[in-house]
Amino acid sequence: MPRPSILNSIERKFILLVGDLLIISASLNLLINHAIDKEFVSTTLKVFVFAFGILVFLGLSYILDFYNLEKVAKRRYIVSLSIFIAAFYVFLVFIFAVFFFDVSFWRIPLLSFLLLTPIEVGLWRLFFGNMFRIIPTTKNVLYIYDKFSADSVKNETNAINGYDINTFYKVRLTYSIDHNTLVNKSFFLSAAEKIDTIIVNIKDYERLTKDLENMIVSSILNGKEVISYMSFYESTYEALPLTSHNESYYEILQLRNRKIRYLQTIFTFCINFVLSVFVGTIFLLVTPFVWFCNLFFNRGPLFYTQKRVGKYGKEFKIYKFRSMVVDAEKSGAKMASKNDMRVTPFGKVLRMFRIDEIPQIISVIKGNMQFIGPRPERKIFVDELNQITPFYNVRHIIKPGITGWAQVKFKYGENLDDSIKKLEYDLYYIKNRSITLDLRIIFKTITTVLFSRGV
Known part of the structure; x- marks a missing residue:
């Protein structure tokens, strides 16, 4: 039935x-x-x-x-x-x-x-x-993979089942095209009876056996859902899976940067202009207040400056209201964390309402940043991340932003693993950049600021 x-x-x-x-x-x-x-x-x-x-x-x-x-x-x-x-x-x-x-x-x-x-x-x-x-809400999945994904099957099935969200998919069967030499009739009948979706994660589709091809085609004709792992991950998590060793290179490099999109360019210019005026006004208004409070609660320089990596890998100077103690990095470069002991009491207030980020408007006016884009990172961490993943420098093909898809979709990065996870969202943004996605980021940023979400 x-x-x-x-x-x-x-x-x-x-x-x-x-x-x-x-x-x-x-x-x-x-x-x-x-x-x-x-x-x-x-x-x-x-x-x-x-x-x-x-x-x-x-x-x-x-x-x-x-x-x-x-x-x-x-x-x-x-x-x-x-x-x-x-x-x-x-x-x-x-x-x-x-x-x-x-x-x-x-x-x-x-x-x-x-x-x-x-x-x-x-x-x-x-x-x-x-x-x-x-009514049934979860789709039973047959996950088909090859030897290139054998070491990451657990991670990828966990992603299908849902890391921290309900994906409404559940892996019931897994099948390796390298270890299972043929699809016998009993396996086909079992899959046809129990499976609603087939997710395929293989490098070379020509390696599919004739029996397996027939099963997939028959499943499509019977109303089953057949999708690639990359497509599933991108549509579910709105990010690109860097742990997938099969389609990543082909999917990630399709970043739609081959032609100029005039409407997107005009929209980005308008957003940067309007928000520069708006945020610039706020910057002028809050600076005296922050300076006054610094005299009593956060003694030291008003601004914190640091070199960050921008478009095409060029470094530029970023400006923030200082939220940490003066000698925060006396023991070396270290990423900020959620309960960072280096943050001063007044600095916690600045961070809670994102006031410390406002001086970045200076970098936007100077043309080194825009309002929406990947978060600019320090060169020392960029060099480390480039050793871990070959895709990290791809995020530098556009200007960095004050806010972005990774910032509103993922927690504040506390370590290199978090930075790699955020890279999935940055690459998704670069690949799918559009006026609609930019508007979503603006709305989510407003929510983040209003409800003080994140670090």
């Missing part, structure tokens, strides 16, 4: 989004056509209030990670978060309508809009979470 079709995470998120939008659209219809006095209702009001409502809801949902399926599965958490986001959304829409259109309301429909919308969103998400406790 065939297994029921299992929805992947993208499909589940889409269903969740559609349900949310139906509720939000219905609530906006209640507000516009019933709560607002009809003499104030116009086409302009309808369009602007509806568009504003949708955009506010989607913006809040993205910033607060409203479509994280692991969070959706936690009943108490998702109900409270749903009510909070929906309540904030209706409040903002209400203020927008009053402030820009100066309308008056009918009380009962308005109260229905303000009170029922959060309750409806919370109930819908509670229903959604319970629905996928009944």
Whole structure:
């Protein structure tokens, strides 16, 4: 008996989004056509209030990670978060309508809009979470590999099963094309019965046996999912797997730097210009405050300068508000850690709200950095990392950034292993760089600063 079709995470998120939008659209219809006095209702009001409502809801949902399926599965958490986001959304829409259109309301429909919308969103998400406790949610995987991946099978199956996230995949069978010489009929029947997805991680596809090729083709024709390990990792973790010894060279070197993308260039220029003005103003305002506090709580130089490796491997000087003791590196170069004893009490406050990073605007204005890009690293660590992985210098084909994909997706790097892990995200960003991805980074950076996440 065939297994029921299992929805992947993208499909589940889409269903969740559609349900949310139906509720939000219905609530906006209640507000516009019933709560607002009809003499104030116009086409302009309808369009602007509806568009504003949708955009506010989607913006809040993205910033607060409203479509994280692991969070959706936690009943108490998702109900409270749903009510909070929906309540904030209706409040903002209400203020927008009053402030820009100066309308008056009918009380009962308005109260229905303000009170029922959060309750409806919370109930819908509670229903959604319970629905996928009944419907199968995890895909059973057949992992096919070769001798080049034999030493890293454990790491790669762990990645498929999920390191620190629920991938909704579970490796049930593994198959080596070097140690298993043929695919017998019983193995095929076992795989066909139990497996929903085949993940292939081999260097040379021409080495696949005819039996194995037939099995894969038959699986595709029977609705099974067949993907490469690189594709799985990139779509699931939004990073490139440096531990994979098969497709890495081919995938990583396809960095889309062969042609100029004019819209991306214009967007990057505009972002750098606008944020330079904004952050530059903040820099001028907070500098006297930081200088004054330094006199009492952090005696020593106001700024901390250091050479970092930038575009094409050229070194430049970076500026930060000093957050550590003056002789922090008297025993040699050392990466900062989460509970670094060298950080002063006032420095902890600076780091908590990312105030120490603000002087990097000087490097942006000088043209050595941009706002979005890989984090610039010191040459001594770059040289060490180049000995460990041949890909590290690839991150230097673009300017380093104050914020970036690795910064918002991974914790603060405390050692070389963390730096290699962050390299996976840097290479993903370089390969998939786009206006959409840059906007995601900006939103996630805002969330990081507002909620003081990371070091």
